Amino acid sequence: MxxxxxxxxxxxxxxxxxxxxxxxxxxxxxxxxxxxxxxxxxxxxxxxxxxxxxxxxxxxxxxxxxxxxxxxxxxxxxxxxxxxxxxxxxxxxxxxxxxxxxxxxxxxxxxxxxxxxxxxxxxxxxxxxxxxxxxxxxxxxxxxxxxxxxxxxxxxxxxxxxxxxxxxxxxxxxxxxxxxxxxxxxxxxxxxxxxxxxxxxxxxxxxxxxxxxxxGGAGTHRVLSDWPLPVMNLDSKVMAVRDLPAGEPIGYGACFYTDRPTRVGVVACGYADGYPRAAPTGTPVLINGQRSRTLGRVSMDMLMVDLNDIPNADVGSTVRLWGEGLPASEVATAASTIDYELFCNVKRARLIYED
The missing domain is CATH 3.20.20.10 (Alanine racemase)
Known part of the structure; x- marks a missing residue:
């Protein structure tokens, strides 16, 4: 695999x-x-x-x-x-x-x-x-x-x-x-x-x-009735699940502590793949199509996500990092950058082309 x-x-x-x-x-x-x-x-x-x-x-x-x-x-x-x-x-x-x-x-x-x-x-x-x-x-x-x-x-x-x-x-x-x-x-x-x-x-x-x-990048904050469609869907999967009590640190630098018992998903994607390291806790992701958030600092090869409100999420669940349903510009804004940079930095992902 x-x-x-x-x-x-x-x-x-x-x-x-x-x-x-x-x-x-x-x-x-x-x-x-x-x-x-x-x-x-x-x-x-x-x-x-x-x-x-x-x-x-x-x-x-x-x-x-x-x-x-x-x-x-x-x-x-x-x-x-x-x-x-x-x-x-x-x-x-x-x-x-x-x-x-x-x-x-x-x-x-x-x-x-x-x-x-x-x-x-x-x-x-x-x-x-x-x-x-x-x-x-x-x-x-x-x-x-x-x-x-x-x-x-x-x-x-x-x-x-x-x-x-x-x-x-x-x-x-x-x-x-x-x-x-x-x-x-x-x-x-x-x-x-x-x-x-x-x-x-x-x-x-x-x-x-x-x-x-x-x-599919914005280029402007103007909203039109007919808008550029996302071309790239960047997706990964949950590779591990951790159940943590309240008060536990997550990731490098302990920049986030759980404020309640939390199911944490570990996702196979990090800054070496082009996901921005500067993306803070709360950066949006879609897990099995449902909106959630990142937790803690992005690592080189992995990042962590909040599974608390997605009861069907488990190992193997699909995680959309940007694309249809989650504009790259929204992720870029959370990370204080622009969608251009996100697209240009993608690497190590397996490219799939669809008509």
Missing amino acids: SRPLTATIRFSALQHNYKLAKRLHGGLVLAIVKANAYGHGAVLCAKALDTLADGFGVASIEEAIQLREAGIDKPILLLEGWFEPSELALIQQYNLWTAMHSVAQITDIENAKLSKPLTLWVKIDSGMHRLGMCAETFRLAYDRLRNSNKVGKIVAMTHFSRADELDSQATPQQIERFNKAVAGLDVETSLCNSGGILAWPNGHSDWGRAGVMLY
Whole structure:
């Protein structure tokens, strides 16, 4: 018997979420499958979306080559662009689109021996201050890129820093700065990440970039009538049961004491599997479909759960750590993190793929 921790990936939910992104955003939408599709399996997720998606987004050229060699022939955008000028040859070889974020990279293009013009996504810093050019620099870069005769289509892009904060003026300000930067220029545009697609229709433009919403992550606290479905069900089982009296400590550091006689279930999942060690007592779980909570500190390979109010729970009972019935965002909030991190950190779980 194998260890009972499984991550079941439901392609039907993934496809539903992409269609939702298209319906909300309009225009074209990239499916972002960087970081191994946020822990869900990049190649298989891309194949599941291949007939639907307008293209894919990845972080690095290694991720792009993996998709190409697996038979994905839709457009693939390198979201971080190139790191060395020599990568431009690979970008051409594998027919990739690439981002660029600095004026210094224009020299790389001007000096490159290219067989055909590049499709270039140029990053504009509209307020996040991570990567990108200011508005004035972008206009100068645009002229220089056009004069190089080595660039075909230009897509101007930006990234929202606070799209999940619906009461903040940061996103409207970023939209306004971006629109001023591209006014009058012959470019397509891309502003919206998942949060933008879900909550900021004023930012919808030629291209959206659907990331965490594809996998059922929130991206925003806005609640819609049609919401992204959880794609990953992370499940394990109770491997042991302990009956403890009141006043007994549980787990490392004795950070929790029983306040009544307590049936404690030991579950085969810990922080080495990607479950957050910071998750405190009270983090929600589902045991045989019924809501319960974690107890004490998460260990490397195990965590403990409260079985008191689930009389049918015993060794072998199913424990859902997140997924259908228990959004990963709720677990993430309890652990003071975000669902993106939970998905990306999953490891050692046996992956099961369902249509």
